[in-house]
Amino acid sequence: MTEATYTISDLAREFGLTTRAIRFYEDQGLLSPARAGRNRVYGNRDRVRLKLTLRGKRLGFSLSEIKELLDMYDAAGDEKAQLERFLEVLKVRRTILEQQREDIEGALAEIRDFEKQCQDMLEGRRARAAKKPIEVLRDLAKN
Amino acid sequence: MTEATYTISDLAREFGLTTRAIRFYEDQGLLSPARAGRNRVYGNRDRVRLKLTLRGKRLGFSLSEIKELLDMYDAAGDEKAQLERFLEVLKVRRTILEQQREDIEGALAEIRDFEKQCQDMLEGRRARAAKKPIEVLRDLAKN
DNA sequence: ATTCTACTTTACGTTTACGTAAACTGGCCC
């Protein structure tokens, strides 16, 4: 079976990218397609690497981190060491993501507080003497 | 009681910022301290605005969004309308944060999968014929 | 032969929130 090949536009369509993005990934060393004259010809290996690149992005890796990971496979070293290194990296990333989740939870809690304060002010507005904006500001900052 | 005043360094220390950051906020229209000659003199109003600015940042607002919100208070309009507008903005932000949280949850799920796959491969490694890196790559991309 | 489409390269632009350097000023201490 002869290897499937793809043009840059094929991959762009398939993955919902612009060709510019794909060339950019090449500049960053993530892809290295063959050439037919001046034109890029992508094989299955390239497609897999692109797929993994996008997966890495979803996981919050930077392109340079993704490059490192991809390069780990090209350097034909001890496979076990590779997997262990890989697990390490994943763990670090997971920790970062968990931290981000906590940050967001905190922000959400704060925003809910804020919303509640605003609603309280809206409802109690007529009951109390009207406050000037600057005083509202102070209220909101008082926490 | 005469208003408390602060130097730029006072505020930098109090809020853990650099003076550069505080001047930058001024450039962006978030602060407008008085002057004593060339030097900036911050009053309580400035301090409150700075505090709100940092709070806004924690909530994920950009500086220009924060400026808009702060300016809402300066434009002495209908206070009720202001609060309602404010609630709107908060809701939008909350939606964004909830989306981000979901994205992160998704990434975490994916990463846990990934970790599991790697561990399976590590454990079953000796049991099966050794695979070449490129084949491992294919495995990982197969999802 | 001309037009069209897809592709190419080079290189500057964008966004956000500051960092950093340079060069200067003003006041206080001794």
Added chain:
DNA sequence: GGGCCAGTTTACGTAAACGTAAAGTAGAAT
């Protein structure tokens, strides 16, 4: 009158991930 600290302005630099011209080429279709 020298040093030092805190402050000032101007302005270029940084990071990430592309976007966006500009200008050209190869190959196919008409």
